[in-house]
Amino acid sequence: MKSIYSKLIFGFFITIVASFSVAGFVSLRLNDQQIESTVEEDLITTNDYVSKVISNINIENRDDIIDLYAKSSEMAITCYSNSEGYVAYGNKKYNPTPEQMMAMFKSTNNELSFKHHNEVLAYGTKNMINGQEYYIYVQKDTSGQKSAIANSAILILGCVFLTGSIVFLVIADIIVKPLTRLTNAIKELSNGNYNVRVDNVGQDEISKLNQGFNQMARQLAKQDETRQKFISDISHEFQTPLTSIQGFANILKEEDLPKEQRVKYANIILYNSKRLSSLAKNMLQLTLLDREEIELELTNYSLVEQMNRVISTQENQAMEKNIEIVFEMPKKEIFIEGDEQRLEQVWTNIISNAIKYTNEGGLITITMKKNSKDIEVSIEDTGIGMSKEVVSHIFERFYREDKARNVEGNGLGLAIVKSIVDLHHGKIDILSQVDVGTNFIVRLPIEKQKLIERLKR
Incomplete structure (x- = not known):
C-alpha cells in the first residue's frame, strides 16, 4: 500500500470489521439472554395456565383448548399422570416420548428448567391437581426469534457499512485530492517551477499546509531570482577587473615598453587585483553573516x-x-x-x-x-x-x-x-x-x- 488513499481504505475496513464484530457479538449475546429470559417467563406462565385448565373440571374440550393455546404460542406442551397417561399438545416435533415423560415423572420432585440443542427451552413441574399428580412439560424453540434478531442486526450493520463506506470514500477523496495536488505541486517545484501554487481555501490543516507550501514556493522563487541576479552581478563585477588585468598583462609582455608605461600598467593591474580581493573578502563576509549559527562577540x-x-x-x-x-x-x-x-x-x-x-x-x-x-x-x-x-x-x-x-x-x-x-x-x-x-x-x-x-x- 503505497498511497495514502489505499491506507485509509484498509484502515477503514479493518476498523469497521473489528468494531462491527465486537458490537455484533455483544448485542447478539445480550439479545439472546433477553429472549431466553422472556421465554422462560412464558414457559412458567404457560405451565401455570395448563395447570389451571386441568384443575377446572367444568371446562369442556379441555384438550382442544390446551392444544390451541400451544399452537398459538408456538409451544410444545406435554402432560403425564397415572390416571390419564401421556398427552401431547402443539408442535409434536419437540414433545418427548411417553417413556421420557414417565422417567421425568418418576424422577422429578422440584421445578426443572433446561435447554435442548441451545435453542429449545424447556420447563417442567410436577403438580398436584384434583388429588392427582401431573407432570407438565412445556417447550419452546427460540431459534426463530434469535434468527430474526440476528438478521435484523446483519441488515442494520450492512446498511451502516454501506452508508459509512460511501461517506468515508467521499471524505477520503476530499482529503486525498488536495494531498495529491500538493504532491504534484512539490514535484513541479523540485523540477524548478517556482511559480506553481495550490489552492488554500479554508482554515483546516490541509489548507494551512497548502499555505505553507505557497509561502515556501514564493520564497524559493524570490531566492532563485536573487540567485540569478547575484550570479549576473558577480560575473559582471569580476569580469571588468579581470578583463583589465588580462589586457594590461598582455601589453606588459612587450619588451620595448618605456618604464613609465610599465609602471602605469602595473599600477592598473595592482588596482584591479585589489578590487578583486576586496570583492572576494566582502562576499566571504556576507556568506558568514548569512549563516544562522553565527555568534556575535x-x-x-x-x-x-x-x-x-x-x-x-x-x-x-x-x-x-x-x-x-x-x-x-x-x-x-x-x-x-x-x-x-x-x-x-x-x-x-x-x-x-x-x-x-x-x-x-x-x-x-x-x-x-x-x-x-x-x-x-x-x-x-x-x-x-x-x-x-x-x-x-x-x-x-x-x-x-x-x-x-x-x-x-x-x-x-x-x-x-x-x-x-x-x-x-x-x-x-x-x-x-x-x-x-x-x-x-x-x-x-x-x-x-x-x-x-x-x-x-
Whole structure:
C-alpha cells in the first residue's frame, strides 16, 4: 500500500470489521439472554395456565383448548399422570416420548428448567391437581426469534457499512485530492517551477499546509531570482577587473615598453587585483553573516571612542576631496554592548560611502544620543542624495545607482551594514533627497546595556 488513499481504505475496513464484530457479538449475546429470559417467563406462565385448565373440571374440550393455546404460542406442551397417561399438545416435533415423560415423572420432585440443542427451552413441574399428580412439560424453540434478531442486526450493520463506506470514500477523496495536488505541486517545484501554487481555501490543516507550501514556493522563487541576479552581478563585477588585468598583462609582455608605461600598467593591474580581493573578502563576509549559527562577540565598550577611531581612519580619504567631518560628541560617555569589530565596520562603511558620494568641499555630520530604548547614531552628508526608488533597493547586494557607477565600489558594503545591524536586532532608517544629501540613522537596542549597568552597581 503505497498511497495514502489505499491506507485509509484498509484502515477503514479493518476498523469497521473489528468494531462491527465486537458490537455484533455483544448485542447478539445480550439479545439472546433477553429472549431466553422472556421465554422462560412464558414457559412458567404457560405451565401455570395448563395447570389451571386441568384443575377446572367444568371446562369442556379441555384438550382442544390446551392444544390451541400451544399452537398459538408456538409451544410444545406435554402432560403425564397415572390416571390419564401421556398427552401431547402443539408442535409434536419437540414433545418427548411417553417413556421420557414417565422417567421425568418418576424422577422429578422440584421445578426443572433446561435447554435442548441451545435453542429449545424447556420447563417442567410436577403438580398436584384434583388429588392427582401431573407432570407438565412445556417447550419452546427460540431459534426463530434469535434468527430474526440476528438478521435484523446483519441488515442494520450492512446498511451502516454501506452508508459509512460511501461517506468515508467521499471524505477520503476530499482529503486525498488536495494531498495529491500538493504532491504534484512539490514535484513541479523540485523540477524548478517556482511559480506553481495550490489552492488554500479554508482554515483546516490541509489548507494551512497548502499555505505553507505557497509561502515556501514564493520564497524559493524570490531566492532563485536573487540567485540569478547575484550570479549576473558577480560575473559582471569580476569580469571588468579581470578583463583589465588580462589586457594590461598582455601589453606588459612587450619588451620595448618605456618604464613609465610599465609602471602605469602595473599600477592598473595592482588596482584591479585589489578590487578583486576586496570583492572576494566582502562576499566571504556576507556568506558568514548569512549563516544562522553565527555568534556575535559581545563586549561593553565606549561608542564615542570607537567613532573617533573610525573618523581618524577616514580623514585622509576625506581630505583628498576637501570634505569636512564633524563629530558632535555627546556630553556624556555612551557605552554599548555589541560586537565591537563588526560595528566598527558598520560606521566605516557608512562614512566611506558618504565620502564617495559627497562632492568636493562637502560636509559630513555625525551625532549620537542615548534614548530610553536605544542608542541612535546619525551620519549625514551633503552628497548627491538618492531617490525613493534607490533607497528602497539600497541594501540589495551589488545594487548601485546608474549615476554612481563611476564611483569605486562593488555594491556590497551597505548589504554588510544591514546584516550586522540586523544581527544586533537594530534598525536603519535612511532620509535622502536628490542633490541635497543623505542621512543614515542607525538605532541599536539598549535593554542589555541597562541590565549590565544594574549588575555593576
